[in-house]
Amino acid sequence: ETGVTQTPRHLVMGMTNKKSLKCEQHLGHNAMYWYKQSAKKPLELMFVYSLEERVENNSVPSRFSPECPNSSHLFLHLHTLQPEDSALYLCASSQDSHGNQPQHFGDGTRLSIL
Amino acid sequence: GEDVEQSLFLSVREGDSSVINCTYTDSSSTYLYWYKQEPGAGLQLLTYIFSNMDMKQDQRLTVLLNKKDKHLSLRIADTQTGDSAIYFCAKTSYDKVIFGPGTSLSVIP
Numbered sequence: 001e002t003g004v005t006q007t008p009r010h011l012v013m014g015m016t017n018k019k020s021l022k023c024e025q026h027l028g029h030n031a032m033y034w035y036k037q038s039a040k041k042p043l044e045l046m047f048v049y050s051l052e053e054r055v056e057n058n059s060v061p062s063r064f065s066p067e068c069p070n071s072s073h074l075f076l077h078l079h080t081l082q083p084e085d086s087a088l089y090l091c092a093s094s095q096d097s098h099g100n101q102p103q104h105f106g107d108g109t110r111l112s113i114l
Numbered sequence: 115g116e117d118v119e120q121s122l123f124l125s126v127r128e129g130d131s132s133v134i135n136c137t138y139t140d141s142s143s144t145y146l147y148w149y150k151q152e153p154g155a156g157l158q159l160l161t162y163i164f165s166n167m168d169m170k171q172d173q174r175l176t177v178l179l180n181k182k183d184k185h186l187s188l189r190i191a192d193t194q195t196g197d198s199a200i201y202f203c204a205k206t207s208y209d210k211v212i213f214g215p216g217t218s219l220s221v222i223p
Contacts, residue, residue: 042213042215042216043202043216090156090157098209099206100145102145102159103159104159105149105156105158107154107155
């Protein structure tokens, strides 16, 4: 599915680097999400944006900083990450943020912290 | 809070039917979803059902909802090797979507 596009697909970075993950949706949705998927752990919701306003922040460390400049784009800025932050980061979008419409996911960015 | 549970593994022979089960704790009226995740990819929406329905069929997929037992199942008829993936059930709960841990389906040729 090309409705939600994430770049890059793979990212290797050192703990002192700064990088950004990008997500773009072409579905005309109003809500966008960042999830973290680690091996052998449930999917973790990190951030929710509705109409470019952050509506949820699930106790995510400040080394992760989201940005939603418009309803089609979502970024996750990374700095001073830890090895335990290595995971698959998934972006999703939906028509609204109330759960009454299905979320559509991108293919994720596989992040490895050295 | 809401809990969504699934068994973690299922193994079936090619051509057989697969049944993936999901249980939940909150019984509020809502949407329930099934997603499929193949290796190296994101979650792909397979189907969804509203809680006023008992069953939904879409080609090889049949979703059954037992509201009394708070049980949701996904049946895949004539399972193929391409169906090998992780299957997530998810449920709306108080404006949030709660995902289960995923069931890894292995199809034996």
